[in-house]
Amino acid sequence: MLGGEGESNTFSSTKEAADERCKSPAVDGDDPAAGSRYAEHGMGADRYYIPPTVSKQSPETASPCSFIPYNPGGAVYTPASAGRYPSSLHLSSVLPPAGFSPSAAGRSHFSSAYQLGQSPGCIYPPYTGSGSALGNISLPTGGPGMRAQVYLCNRPLWLKFHRHQTEMIITKQGRRMFPFLSFNIAGLNLTAHYNVFVEVVLADPNHWRFQGGKWVTCGKADNSSQGNKVYIHPESPNTGAHWMRQEISFSKLKLTNNKGTSHSTSQMVVLQSLHKYQPRLHIVEVTEDGVEDIGNDVKTQSFNFPETQFIAVTAYQNTDITQLKIDHNPFAKGFRDNYDSMYTAPEHDRLTPSPTDSPRAHQIVPSARYTMQPLFQDQFVNNLPQNRFYNSERAVPQTNSLLSPQAEDGASQRWFVTSMQQGGNGTSTSNKLDLTPYEGDYSSSLLPYGIKSLSMQTSHALSYYPDSPFTTMSAGWGSRAAYQRKVTPSLPWSPRPSPTSGFPENSNKVKPQIEEEVNGSGGLISSWTEAQPSALSLEKADSYSTACKRRRLSLNGPSTEDSPADIKCEDLASAATNGSPYSKEAPSSKGMAAYYSFYTNH
DNA sequence: ACGCTCGCATCAGGTGGGAAACGG
């Protein structure tokens, strides 16, 4: 582990230094797993795995970063009794269940590969716009094998949920995750073959229960969990070029509590209700036929994203989570209480005509509804009338949020460079990477993004949740329908070299994510390659969002996500990105002007 | 005539809510 030890040692201190106001009682303060006990004690015993996600930043800089309880959140509990997890777990990746093969079978342990030494100043190598972006990646190490860079595409959405302690429904037949895991990968060998899979491991040794409006521990976790814990991406194995070409979505991954399921183990991950889990991404270099070189740990890399931690439940406990799910998951649209009214609202009640100028939801450009939603919805989500949903102790005070609405608003005005946490392997530098984005409360990070502009032209990865290319953007759903509507049919999934020349067109693919972050997760925003436009949109967006907020609060009018305003927002977001939902081409300046104009006029 | 695009209808499947069932 490169520097893993050193980093881990800073864990507790950093945590303490973390800005308390940024902590979410639900996920941090009350989270036993969040305490340093795991870091300090767990580390000693290889029972606990504490990803070195904490940087050695000074308290000043670390505080803001603590917005996301990385430290505790990144902890992964490894039941001593879980034989499937090798003892070598210490500061390393957890070995996949024995059942997993071929890549994991027989492995003694996963390498604690140093996952990208992404320093605040070199998060992403500038994208040149020509040739292969990959070629420009500066590997943190000069050792054998390339170190992958993994980015959680829909991180903003995850953060939103994480603030309230994410819950995932598990059912006998299996329930998809929402938000689902979606990554962008860079730094792989273009021609080498890799298996990409997600493993869901216990995040802590506790059994949880929702009491008094928050999650509290309740005894010990059942370590005797059995069943599949690994979900291998259906496209595995495949070339590095393939994996880097577009988002790697795990939207089909299902969670179940049915240990007996064997037929669909490939799609189901067996979990236990009321236990906290940490998804972990593994990238294993394999031979062309999918056989892993068990003798080379360097070829295995793991990544943890603490914000993706969740508690498995059979029924939602926290209404905040429920509302977030409803607000962001298109399949739950039917539960949006103002779903009808939002579309039937009088024309005059609209801030601006929708693109189609139709009052009916389905007549509104679908993309508008989805794409936009995330862009500003967050701000509404946390500002919904309190009586809208809460009627029981399950309701969690808004204070549970890491940031108060005000804080979030403020944050939304700042730049935030999306960075993916890396760190799974207990690599140290990952911390820096992760935290950097949040540095200064998202205020100061304005880093050029280049790499993740890796192609995202199609949506196969997220064919179902079309957000595909822009999943990121809208926290997961934003880009949906419209984007894929006229998008070229998905290319067949097959290993093939990633056209280096293909990057340019997608150079801004990740951009949407930024947009999402503007309103999302407390106003996170990333600066893509085009800082200027984004900044502008952000500013206006913020302005608009304020108006929307007022509107919603006072009038309880049209829903944020579906209102014409949203459409505009979406358009704006789209326009601001190369991945315009209406075309693969970069938005025309004209279009941009129009969008900006909208904000200006409102 | 042929091929392509578009719109509509249909169907499979995903979603949370709520009530009933289950179990400690």
Add this chain to the structure above:
DNA sequence: CCGTTTCCCACCTGATGCGAGCGT
């Protein structure tokens, strides 16, 4: 008794198939 789990429901999305319209 209470907390948890299961099942069913209405609603929604997305994929697919089909036919109409249009251009070559």
